[in-house]
Amino acid sequence: MAPRLNDRSGMIMVIVIMMVVVMSVVMIGLVGRNFSFVLSTEEQLRRVEAEQVAQGAFWKMYQANSSSTLANYTQNIDGRQYSVNYTVTAESPERNRIDVKVNY
Secondary structure, eight states, rough: OOOOOOOOHHHHHHHHHHHHHHHHHHHHHHHHHHHHHHHHHHHHHHHHHHHHHHHHHHHHHHHHTSSSSSEEEEEEETTTTEEEOOOOOOTTTTTEEEEEEOOO
């Protein structure tokens, strides 16, 4: 003879299904958070690389000591293209302002 199931056996199954759903939602939230963390870390890395490229470009411009001797250039770091643009503004006869803009 087959054992008889009482009304409580269905309640245990409902609780187990609810626990699985809750755990799935928590896991999806954690995975999404980690993914956004990776994206923000990559963006921060690009900004640091661009800043270093800009500093190098500034010192190249400073060493050249003239806006006509050094043209704009591009730098390739780990497959990313960084375009460096110079703007030189004469503030006074003995002083120039050098703006370096890096696009990535």
